[in-house]
Amino acid sequence: MRIAVVDGQGGGIGRAIVEKIKLEMPREEVLALGTNSVATGQMLRAGADDGATGENAIVHNMKYIDIVVGVIAIINANSMLGELSPKMACAIGESRAFKVLLPINRCNIHVVSVEEQPLGVHIDNAVRAIKDYVMKMEGKQLSI
Template sequence: MVIAVVDGQGGGIGRAVVEKIKAAMPAAHVIGLGTNSVATGQMLRAGADDGATGENAIVHNMQHVDIVVGVIGILNANSMMGELTPAMASAIGGSHTYKVLLPINRCHIHVVSVEDVPLGKHIDHAIEAIRRYIEEQE
């Protein structure tokens, strides 16, 4: 399984997600896809197997990954203070990959009816969803 983690701005959420994926599933191939080089660097330092930056990297890789993980804003054009372009959002949303989205209420999106828990708990839930999906595919 190839898992893409998409993040932007400072890359802190992507870093935390990569760390937890690699700890829970060391054999998974993780690609850190950053909207900027700082975010990509954070994910690489966290243990991502590969990393790439920018619009073309994200658009291209959506055709080649099995799972994509990120905050719900990765489906919204111009989120992350404009770092996530309309082409990126379209490629992510339009891909046939399994999407695991963290319900972060930013980027002018407010997700209702989800647990109000710390980010780390949401990431734990995401890791469990990824694990279940991989088991179903085997």
């Protein structure tokens, strides 16, 4: 499975997600996709297998990944103070990849009926959802 982690600004959330994925699922390939080089660098330092930066990198790679993970703002055009372009949001939203979105209430998005939790809890929940999805897909592949 190819897992893309999308982040921007300082890359701290993406870094934490990459660290947790690599700790829990070291065999899976993690691709760091940053809206800027700082975010990409943070995710690479956290253990991502490869990384790329910018609009074209994000748009291009959405065709080749199985899972995309990030904050809910990655599907909202012009979020992250404008770093996430409409093309990026469209490519992520239209991707056939399984999307795991953390309910971080920023960028003029407020997700209701979601319990306010520390970021670490949301990351744990995201990695759990990714692991469940990978197990499900591996089971489907084995039964063919």
